[in-house]
Amino acid sequence: DAGVIQSPRHEVTEMxxxxxxxxxxxxxxxxxxxxxxxxxxxxxLLIYFNNNVPIDDSGMPEDRFSAKMxxxxxxxxxxxxxxxxxxxxxxxxxxxxxxxANVLTFGAGSRLTVL
Amino acid sequence: EDQVTQSPEALxxxxxxxxxxxxxxxxxxxxxxxxxxxxxxxxxEFLFTLYSAGEEKExxxxxxxxxxKESFLHITAxxxxxxxxxxxxxxxxxxxxxxxxxxxxxLIVHP
Numbered sequence: 626d627a628g629v630i631q632s633p634r635h636e637v638t639e640m641x642x643x644x645x646x647x648x649x650x651x652x653x654x655x656x657x658x659x660x661x662x663x664x665x666x667x668x669x670l671l672i673y674f675n676n677n678v679p680i681d682d683s684g685m686p687e688d689r690f691s692a693k694m695x696x697x698x699x700x701x702x703x704x705x706x707x708x709x710x711x712x713x714x715x716x717x718x719x720x721x722x723x724x725x726a727n728v729l730t731f732g733a734g735s736r737l738t739v740l
Numbered sequence: 741e742d743q744v745t746q747s748p749e750a751l752x753x754x755x756x757x758x759x760x761x762x763x764x765x766x767x768x769x770x771x772x773x774x775x776x777x778x779x780x781x782x783x784x785e786f787l788f789t790l791y792s793a794g795e796e797k798e799x800x801x802x803x804x805x806x807x808x809k810e811s812f813l814h815i816t817a818x819x820x821x822x823x824x825x826x827x828x829x830x831x832x833x834x835x836x837x838x839x840x841x842x843x844x845x846x847l848i849v850h851p
Binding site for chain 2: 681718731
């Protein structure tokens with residue numbers, strides 16, 4: 626398996642533009658997570674899905690952020706409109722049963738810079 | 741609310757100089773403590789899971805230990821390739837299946 630695949634790896638955009646980050650989890654993993662990592666706050670959970678259904682989105686900072694998982698092999702995290710404070714590395718991770726959500730396999734991340 | 745505090749924030753060692761990283765935690769009923777390694781430009785990579793006080797896990801030069809309040813990641817005779825950020829995470833018994841991460845310890849091992 627190629628692991629968790631994220632795209633794009635790097636994104637530079639201007640304030641106010643829409644940003645879409647993409648994730649392909651490992652086949653057979655039934656949990657999918659979106660995290661954001663910054664120097665100030667470390668690794669923060671934004672939202673997670675179980676069997677394509679959003680379970681907890683309490684970490685999503687505000688309505689500008691949205692996430693979808695239309696099928697078991699694809700998820701998106703969208704920011705609209707983007708702001709400079711959204712600059713961070715965004716990680717997608719998935720988890721394999723029967724360990725449930727305990728052990729996560731992370732993608733390589735998408736580094737977002739909002740100018 | 742589960743809390744994880746890691747120390748030190750950064751650690752510089754000479755090759756062969758053994759040391760330990762600390763992870764202090766507060767949870768309601770520990771369901772698991774996890775160590776991850778993160779290399780620059782990459783996502784965290786799972787190392788160990790510990791479930792109960794007194795438990796130990798080893799992998800090459802790394803040994804993780806667990807007490808009721810903290811975990812240690814012991815690094816014996818480190819090599820430059822051990823340089824990375826080490827993240828600790830805990831899962832409590834509050835009903836959430838999601839681990840809470842600490843901010844990590846950045847380790848640099850000089851040759």
